[in-house]
Amino acid sequence: MDRRGLLVGTAALGATSLLSARALAQAKTLVAATFPGTWNEAHRNILAPAFRRATGATVTQSIILGTDQVARLQAAKGSRPPFDVAIFDSPQVLDAAREGLIVEYPVAKSPHYAELLPGFQDKWGPKITIQVIGIGYNPKKIATAPKSWDELWEPKYKGRVGLTALNSQLGIAFLAELNRLKGGDEGNFEPAFKALRELLPNVGAIAANLGAYATLWQQEQIDIAPYNFNFVQTLKGKDVPVELAIPASGPVGWSTSLHLVTNAAEPELAVKYIDEHLDADIQAQMLKPPYDVIPTNSKVKLEGAITQSIAKNQDDLAKIRTIDWDKLNPQRGALIDRFNREIKM
Amino acid sequence: MTSSPSPLLLPLAALFVAFFVAPLIVLVALSVSVDTAGTSLTAANYLKFFTDRFNYSILWDTLLLGVKATLVCLVFGYPIAWICARASARWQSVLVFLVILPILTSVVVRTFAWIVILGRQGVLNQVALALHLTQEPLRLLYTEPGVIMVLAQVQMPLMVLPILAVLTKIDPNLADASRVLGAGEWRTLWRVTLPLSLPGVIAGCILTYSACVTAFVTQTLIGGARLIYMPLHIYQQAIGANNWPFAAAISVIFMVAVLAAVALLTLVGRKSETYGAA
Numbered sequence: 099m100d101r102r103g104l105l106v107g108t109a110a111l112g113a114t115s116l117l118s119a120r121a122l123a124q125a126k127t128l129v130a131a132t133f134p135g136t137w138n139e140a141h142r143n144i145l146a147p148a149f150r151r152a153t154g155a156t157v158t159q160s161i162i163l164g165t166d167q168v169a170r171l172q173a174a175k176g177s178r179p180p181f182d183v184a185i186f187d188s189p190q191v192l193d194a195a196r197e198g199l200i201v202e203y204p205v206a207k208s209p210h211y212a213e214l215l216p217g218f219q220d221k222w223g224p225k226i227t228i229q230v231i232g233i234g235y236n237p238k239k240i241a242t243a244p245k246s247w248d249e250l251w252e253p254k255y256k257g258r259v260g261l262t263a264l265n266s267q268l269g270i271a272f273l274a275e276l277n278r279l280k281g282g283d284e285g286n287f288e289p290a291f292k293a294l295r296e297l298l299p300n301v302g303a304i305a306a307n308l309g310a311y312a313t314l315w316q317q318e319q320i321d322i323a324p325y326n327f328n329f330v331q332t333l334k335g336k337d338v339p340v341e342l343a344i345p346a347s348g349p350v351g352w353s354t355s356l357h358l359v360t361n362a363a364e365p366e367l368a369v370k371y372i373d374e375h376l377d378a379d380i381q382a383q384m385l386k387p388p389y390d391v392i393p394t395n396s397k398v399k400l401e402g403a404i405t406q407s408i409a410k411n412q413d414d415l416a417k418i419r420t421i422d423w424d425k426l427n428p429q430r431g432a433l434i435d436r437f438n439r440e441i442k443m
Numbered sequence: 444m445t446s447s448p449s450p451l452l453l454p455l456a457a458l459f460v461a462f463f464v465a466p467l468i469v470l471v472a473l474s475v476s477v478d479t480a481g482t483s484l485t486a487a488n489y490l491k492f493f494t495d496r497f498n499y500s501i502l503w504d505t506l507l508l509g510v511k512a513t514l515v516c517l518v519f520g521y522p523i524a525w526i527c528a529r530a531s532a533r534w535q536s537v538l539v540f541l542v543i544l545p546i547l548t549s550v551v552v553r554t555f556a557w558i559v560i561l562g563r564q565g566v567l568n569q570v571a572l573a574l575h576l577t578q579e580p581l582r583l584l585y586t587e588p589g590v591i592m593v594l595a596q597v598q599m600p601l602m603v604l605p606i607l608a609v610l611t612k613i614d615p616n617l618a619d620a621s622r623v624l625g626a627g628e629w630r631t632l633w634r635v636t637l638p639l640s641l642p643g644v645i646a647g648c649i650l651t652y653s654a655c656v657t658a659f660v661t662q663t664l665i666g667g668a669r670l671i672y673m674p675l676h677i678y679q680q681a682i683g684a685n686n687w688p689f690a691a692a693i694s695v696i697f698m699v700a701v702l703a704a705v706a707l708l709t710l711v712g713r714k715s716e717t718y719g720a721a
Contacts, residue, residue, distance in 0.1 A: 165682045172479070193685065263668035265683030303585045306663035306675060313555070317562035319584065431684030438679070439497055443669045 126155040128367040130183035133354075134161050134309075136332045137185070140389040149374050155367050164190045165265065171199040171359060182362035183371055187229075187267045188352045188423045189430070195222050200357040207369050210376035210395070217416050218394035223357035226375050227391045228418055230351035230408050231271050232344040234325030236318065243343035247279060250322060251297055259300040260320030261441075262311045264434045267352055272324040273433065274421045275350050284425035287433065294440055304441055315340050326351070331390035331403060344407045350419045353394075474691035488692035498676075498693075505672040506700060508587070509656035512594040513602075516651050517644065519595060520602035524643075525636075527603070528610035542603050550597060554664045557593045558584065561665070585667040593665045598654045602647040609643025610636075638715070645712035649705050656701055673697045 128149075132138045138161050146157045160181045162170070168190050170180055175197075184200060194200045203223045205211050211224055218225035233244045239258075244250075250259050262269045273290050280289035302320050305311035312329065314320045316338050330342040356372040358365060374380060381393035390403055396412055409415045477483050492498045527538045545553060560566050561583040568580040583589040613636065621631040659674035666672070673693065681690035 165685075168685070169682055261668075263679070263683075265679055304668040306666075306668040310664050310667070313558055317558065317564060319563055431680075431686050434679055434684050438668075438671055438676075441669050442497070442500075442671050 128364050129158045129181040131160045131167050131181045131185050136389050140384050144383050153370050179359045182359050182368040184357045184359050189427050192427050201360050208373040210373050213395050215396045223355045225353040225355040225394050228351045228353045230327045230349045232342045234323050236321045236339050237341045238339045239321045246345045255300050257302045258321040260314050260323030261304045263306050264437045266308050335388040349408050470691050474695050476688050479687050488689045501671050501676050509652045512591045512655040513648050513652045515595040516602045524603045524606035527607050542600050546600050550660050554661050590666045594655045598651045601650040605646040606643040609640050613639045641715035649708045
């Protein structure tokens with residue numbers, strides 16, 4: 099073969115790779131984002147098969163944190179997004195909506211949407227769960243469950259308290275709740291930072307991310323710290339000594355929701371996928387261990403670990419306090435900055 | 444003989460421009476913008492960095508961490524390289540493989556392994572308690588000495604391999620001559636081997652320093668959120684606070700600082716190359 103033939107052949111081969119892989123595939127595929135940890139397992143084991151049965155299409159998971167999803171969607175703005183379904187915690191929804199990264203949820207195309215409790219319906223995307231924070235503690239070292247956030251400040255826990263940095267929802271939710279309990283509000287975080295300064299002698303470690311936070315519990319580096327329900331259940335399932343106690347001030351949390359991304363490759367499939375997640379059967383399956391996802395569909399009967407500490411029925415679910423993210427979100431940068439200055443060694 | 448650059452270099456140059464120079468230009472452009480859309484230019488990000496003591500304490504801590512970790516790495520790495528160089532041919536390949544083995548595993552895996560070793564119930568503490576060296580478990584995690592220790596081990600291959608490469612090239616006759624003239628082993632090492640191996644030491648130091656200073660995974664997993672170094676600061680500003688222009692400014696400043704340190708080391712290296720010349 100002469101050089102010209104080789105060049106033409108290579109060019110033709112290259113041209114075929116420009117054809118979209120999806121156009122050539124027989125079965126359709128949806129790319130959906132999911133959180134790392136129990137979330138991606140729940141989606142892979144429960145949601146994906148149900149979705150396949152309902153539509154005949156497969157799901158490819160994109161395992162990525164909420165803030166990173168916003169970053170990637172912003173980078174891909176104007177062209178095809180890397181995934182069609184985004185999963186966000188409440189704060190990211192506002193950022194994404196403002197930047198035009200997600201579209202309003204087509205409620206008309208989603209039959210299960212009407213079954214959600216009113217507090218979990220939202221024009222940008224339905225809420226699929228609420229993540230509740232409480233006081234995580236090591237039952238081997240602490241015999242009685244703590245009853246109030248104030249117990250973290252007790253001198254007997256010197257060096258045994260853990261915290262997580264503010265780039266995670268857990269960190270911000272704890273700071274916001276602390277602020278509220280100490281008398282501050284979204285315009286004034288001084289009470290929270292004053293309390294934080296007083297807590298510092300007790301703090302044994304502050305983890306930079308949630309993965310490192312889990313290792314603090316596994317290695318028994320800390321005995322008591324704010325934590326959320328789902329992660330505690332996951333760790334318990336792996337035989338790590340940790341329990342969650344909801345303080346007397348009541349459970350507080352933030353919701354997680356699914357969204358349709360702007361310019362999605364398969365918008366119909368994406369809406370069907372989200373709708374499938376709202377199905378009462380699917381949510382009931384996810385409620386069971388090891389996933390322990392708190393359901394938002396009004397038809398799901400609450401049972402298991404949730405009823406022991408968080409909510410016995412749907413009315414209790416509606417009472418879980420959430421944070422005013424509209425007011426809090428614009429201050430994230432300033433809060434992270436201030437937090438770093440307070441804790442830096 | 445012509446002195447014009449060969450046209451064969453064009454593909455590599457094009458690749459370099461597209462994937463290295465162009466993104467750098469975008470980064471610098473972002474650092475002088477007000478927002479990610481690039482609507483207007485401003486020097487506010489750089490001013491914000493330099494007018495705040497908090498920011499350059501982070502920069503200073505990071506650069507100093509690199510120096511400390513590199514020195515520890517050198518102290519442990521030079522003997523390892525020396526042993527590898529002196530070993531017989533069969534043992535040498537085994538030892539070199541053992542040195543390279545850590546690079547074959549992910550840095551995340553290695554760092555998590557160190558968390559298990561340094562933890563309260565980890566191997567180090569169990570040995571220390573058993574030997575009664577200490578009453579209570581030592582606090583090694585989330586402290587700077589812990590970070591330095593782990594960085595030194597994780598970046599060890601980058602120090603050992605350049606030194607080893609230079610040591611094997613040193614003419615053994617020089618060491619023999621030194622002994623014949625009456626110098627003991629230590630004197631030979633200090634006055635003959637060490638100066639001749641200096642180019643390798645400098646190369647190793649440059650590689651290790653750059654790697655230690657930018658080691659995001661190790662610094663955050665072992666150091667935690669209280670030991671804030673530049674990589675974590677950049678990450679929190681970019682992803683946590685969504686303040687991309689400021690993060691870009693911090694990145695540019697960091698890059699310039701590390702380049703300055705590396706340039707300094709290269710200058711010292713250039714002077715040391717004259718030692719080997721006859």
